[in-house]
Amino acid sequence: MRLSTGGRLVAPLRRLWRGRRPLILTYHRVAEPRSDHWALAVSPKHFGEHLAVLADARRVVRLGQIADRLDSGDLGDDAVAITFDDGYADNLHAAKPLLERHSMPATVFVTTGTRGSPFWWDEHEQLIGHANGAMKDKFLTTWRQLKTASADEREIAVASLRQQSGLPPGTPPDGRPLSEDELTALASGGLVEIGAHGVSHASLPGLPHGLLRREIEEPKAFLEARLKVVVHGFAYPYGEWNAEAVIVAKASGYRFACTTAAHAVSRRTDPFLLPRFPVGNWTREEFAGRLARSFA
Numbered sequence: 089m090r091l092s093t094g095g096r097l098v099a100p101l102r103r104l105w106r107g108r109r110p111l112i113l114t115y116h117r118v119a120e121p122r123s124d125h126w127a128l129a130v131s132p133k134h135f136g137e138h139l140a141v142l143a144d145a146r147r148v149v150r151l152g153q154i155a156d157r158l159d160s161g162d163l164g165d166d167a168v169a170i171t172f173d174d175g176y177a178d179n180l181h182a183a184k185p186l187l188e189r190h191s192m193p194a195t196v197f198v199t200t201g202t203r204g205s206p207f208w209w210d211e212h213e214q215l216i217g218h219a220n221g222a223m224k225d226k227f228l229t230t231w232r233q234l235k236t237a238s239a240d241e242r243e244i245a246v247a248s249l250r251q252q253s254g255l256p257p258g259t260p261p262d263g264r265p266l267s268e269d270e271l272t273a274l275a276s277g278g279l280v281e282i283g284a285h286g287v288s289h290a291s292l293p294g295l296p297h298g299l300l301r302r303e304i305e306e307p308k309a310f311l312e313a314r315l316k317v318v319v320h321g322f323a324y325p326y327g328e329w330n331a332e333a334v335i336v337a338k339a340s341g342y343r344f345a346c347t348t349a350a351h352a353v354s355r356r357t358d359p360f361l362l363p364r365f366p367v368g369n370w371t372r373e374e375f376a377g378r379l380a381r382s383f384a
């Protein structure tokens with residue numbers, strides 16, 4: 089399926105797109121990194137094209153508008169909500185200006201405990217990318233070890249990887265989290281809503297109860313104190329959740345929470361298990377085609 093050259097949708101295609109289900113999209117970065125093992129980045133050009141397609145084909149709404157209407161029987165089937173996970177600085181510098189150009193709202197789920205340090209998975213990718221062949225073969229093994237490590241264990245493991253990789257200390261990886269000032273700037277203006285995405289981005293299932301509560305409660309309190317807003321949404325890190333995490337999210341005062349289950353929203357959707365589709369670095373045509381099929 090092709091679009092007319094200007095990117096405007098032809099009328100029959102527009103009609104076809106009516107009556108779809110509400111969708112929630114997940115982005116992470118709007119950037120062009122040198123390497124992107126986890127396909128987290130969408131280029132600014134492609135992100136702008138995605139928004140132009142959405143402007144023609146769908147109605148972009150705040151995530152809360154979808155979450156709050158699940159019971160109403162009137163979901164607004166052409167509704168699409170845009171979300172970002174993790175809280176990368178490029179969400180402010182590259183994504184926000186494009187959202188503003190289209191007056192499209194979005195929710196950015198922020199991991200609050202980075203304290204200016206890079207995300208561990210970016211450091212891991214950088215170090216393994218710089219390493220020799222034998223270490224490269226251990227990409228997934230070392231990634232899994234780091235994912236389940238405590239903060240202290242991870243620091244030691246990353247330092248060891250750095251030594252083995254031969255990369256000089258102080259070489260930052262591609263992509264960094266928002267600073268506190270950048271977070272404030274991202275939230276200003278009201279178009280971008282901030283949600284929580286854990287303190288340390290730990291996978292919640294399997295955490296002792298006290299730590300699980302901390303990962304869910306603390307970022308809400310931090311963001312609300314910092315930004316003077318109410319934080320309504322939580323996104324489970326890695327999309328991983330269990331019944332305990334859902335109970336704690338509800339008890340913590342969130343109104344909704346997001347998974348990474350890739351399907352459309354329906355009247356049966358639990359507001360604390362909102363499904364979302366991951367968006368890749370797709371061209372205008374590819375994004376439009378997937379959107380027309382509701383990402384099926």
Ligand SMILES: [Zn+2]
Pocket residue numbers: 173174285289325326
């Ligand atoms: Zn994440």
